[in-house]
Amino acid sequence: MMALGVDLGGTKIEAQLFAEDWRLLDRSRVDTPATYPALLQTLLDLVAWADLRAGVPVAVGIGAAGAVNPRDECVLAANLAAHGQPLPTHLSNALARPVTYLNDSRALALSEAVFGAGRPFSSVFALVLGTGVGGGHVRDGHLQTGPSGTAGEVGHISAAAHLVQGLGLPIIDCPCGRRGCIETLISGAGLARLAKAMAGLDLTAPQIVAARASDPALQAVWHVWCALTADLIQTLTLTVDPDCIVLGGGMSDIPEVSMDLTVALARAQFAGFGSPVILRAEGGATSGARGAAHAAWRVAND
Ligand SMILES: [Zn+2]
16 A cells, blocks of 8 residues: 655645655645644645545555644644644544554654664664654554653653753743753753853854864853753663664754764763664654654554
């Protein structure tokens, strides 16, 4: 069965149609509509495009920011017009077929575990470091999910107290409703916040990354970012002990990020014990579309 994967972002929608051997057959990219009826129609139009291109109804998978609450199927995603709407239900009713809807970090995790950097390993945790921080755990090709639908929302694990208190870092209100989530310190905005708190500097994340080698104050900021992020990876190691961590999102493009995190992670782990290998995602910015398609294909074939 052919599968359509849709990466539903706040500004763009990327749709990719895959053949049964996972060759990319075609793709379509459109702006994300600002109203819910227009968004629903655009997604239905993309499925109609894929059905026509395939000649048969395709399996439909959508990877999007935020989470879906299994209790009411409503989408929790502040930057999407679908926020508070049961989008997966509306789509599957309109299409008269199952629609697989999953968080975009989980879609990237599946894509990287099955097709990308995590291929050689059985237990793969993808950690997406960008505007937000999220992830997903794939074991033997299966995304690990649970009844709450929140597994993988690792950006909302609390930041390590010994680092926050030891360095006098701020405890920030997180948009999720909790306080002191690690995302508020290690996302792109989080890195900027660290520079402000530690050195009084008003710089963006790309400015900090570009200048860190030649500025001792920014070097210190970078090391704290690495220590905080490594502590999160250590939490993942203590819970699911993955073979590898695949880094995605904009901050995974920072030169030497894998190496610097590997050094920081060795310091966070018990002395003498091993840690997961840290790799960068291979699938690029639209890796999530392939993961969403694969999740849908699996539902159709299981
Ligand atoms: Zn949070």
